[in-house]
Amino acid sequence: MPCDELLKGAHIEPSFHLYHPDMVYSNPRIAEIDILLLLNGGYVCIELKEEPQSSPIDSLKFFQNGLGSQAVLYMSKKSLGHGEASNVAVLNPLIITREDFISEKLKEWVDNLPKFRKKRREFFSIDNFLCALLLYGSPGICNLLLPSKRESYKGPDLVVPFDRSEDLDDFIKYRISLIKLVKGLTRDTHEGRFNETAEGEVGDLKSKKLVILIPTLSPSFLKEVVRSIELIIEEMRSKTELEGLPEVVLLCTERSSDYCKKLQCKLGEGLSKIKSEVARLEEWSSKAVEEASGGGTILLIGEVPKRILIELVDKIYEKRDESIKLASLLWRPSHPENENDLKEFIKGNKYDFKSREEIELVLVEL
């Protein structure tokens, strides 16, 4: 079948990672996707390789499309010479060239890429789960979680909120329609659109004061936290350039004071308005709300006891102070550096896929 025919109605998603479901806390990747081609009733995973003939040696991946195991396609950047083929015993290691693959469809997709990625960033935790369903889920499970409109049985067994598609964001609806397409649960091509503007852009901090609650942290997480807060402060500094330096308050307990000192030491350079305070857990919510009054953001990192979380929300609600913001550090895909590479590749120019989508710890307003 000609490539253009195959791509008709297909969804193409370039360059992303799938994380194990506990990626909320740690992030070992379980799949690296160069290009995912989603078709009605299945999908094809495409690896981009300089020398695809030998690639099965370092990249032997098999994926599931819900119907059977599916070998990976390897794409060569140049036309293959006469008689060239894989030397490795791998099930149908089909190799195609870029020239065969490039189509108008791919070129059109370049325009959708930035807004798609923006939305994936906003809904990353749930989208990662939906992507796992897309790659690994059986049609039965997908049908159970994401029933179609034609599903005759309606009742308490339908999973909330997927039972009411009208409540869902267009991006989520679009992703669900792709899953149904791939799993053969619908004959329609994918429906829905995703909005061009994302609400609640992550990392967009408008406050001038940051009150950070510091519980006990694992050493690895502390390293990530420091890196992330440095970026947040840098962003605050650029926004408040005309009004002076941003103010940072670190709130810790006796037990977490060492972590606090490390953090203060790292962040303190060039930041005159930074202070730390040791307080009992019972005092955290009052002190945090007091410090953040008048336009501050309370940033929760790691595992803060649930009691403190409830107290914080209660106190802010009772004060009716909408200027106090609550935020947390969450894993989100970084804006990929290779986006331009990808566009160049689709245009038929050079490509370099050394860096795929990575995740970073960013501030998200709650």
Place this chain on the structure above:
Amino acid sequence: MCLSNSDLEVSVCLRMRDFESSDGRGILTVFHRPLSTWFFLTTHGMWYQDIKPERADISIDLRTGGTTLVISHEQNFYRLIKAIKSIPLFHLSVDALVVVREGRDSTPWGVHSKIKDGEIRRVNCRETLKVTPLTFHAASSGIHRIGFYHRIMAFQQSLSKRIARALSLGGNIPTPYEIFSVEEKQEIRGSLAALLSGIIKWGRIDIDVLKEELTTSVIEPPKEELRGVMYLLRNLDADITPEITWDRGKGLTLSFKAFSGVRDKYVESSLNYINRVCLGRLRCYDGLLEEFEREEKSLGKFDLVLDFSEQMGPLDIYLILMMLKSAGILEKCENLWLIGTPLTYPTATYSLLYIRKCLPSEGISSRLVISSEDPAFSRVIAKRVSGDRNKKIIYLAAGPTSHVISFYKTLLEEKGRENVRAIPLSPHK
């Protein structure tokens, strides 16, 4: 793997109690048979497989904690093997996986498989214990944070009745193992064998791997306790049922009569370790009954929202239902929303099965909700769950930090302070 005659008495076999769900619709299709439930949990809720094997056993070596998964099948032999080979078994980690064909002298899987077939036929475990799918899954679960939690979850589930009794909770709600018609003694021994085997493996985990964990809730591996754990596993005799006591403010304590006479510092430290990792979190239920009783006087019809944590399982559902019953408010509960995230969704789904089986179909409506840490998503969920503004919601908060904040904040905005009661489920008092 070659087992000699002396090996035959050093292992116990776990086998799932056979059942067939009477209702094949919706969520119950997943739990149609024990093996499909195991597939669901092992694949992190990505798959279920409706194949009925002749035999599915997990043999636990009582000397080493090593595990062998033995699955046999007569009909559609290739189908089962292909399913196991091709689906994403995210949580499966056994030391050996053996697939055998019952009742045949030859196997189509070549000489190597034929030898294995012959070897495995000679395995004659000391005893076969009939257990729930959760315990079976626990025994086959991976050696990582979540796998270890699943083992603890299964052991906690087996102690349901004893924990409820220690907390002075009365009522006739069936325990999670009773809905599968599993005997308490067998479930306790099976889940304890799975737990001890897991602790031994956890004790050998690369410490650098644990350092890379980004959460503080990782259970520390055993050190000198390991010797005592080995002793407990080797002496896992028939009369192993533990006693549970509750000291208000301090939590629950477990003790084994069978080991009370053993004066050995390693055994004592291992028992302390088991107490700490298995019962420590349950301190969160200290005082919850009183909270419910305080609500009782002013409470009309209400909805209960349970935000699942990664360590919660069927025992938590059982205790909460028992407490609602003891406080006299279970009948006033109209909707029970069980909120899982992508991480907790498999065990939350399994717990929903338990709710469906133990509560009468009329009365309380129970729903599974999949939420996430994304505030834009959890706000939609909170609005949906809010329902009638004037009906009270009791929100039991145990989920991830960001979820608790955005979810509770939205509940307050939707229903007002007077109609939302948030109770943190946390062992830190």
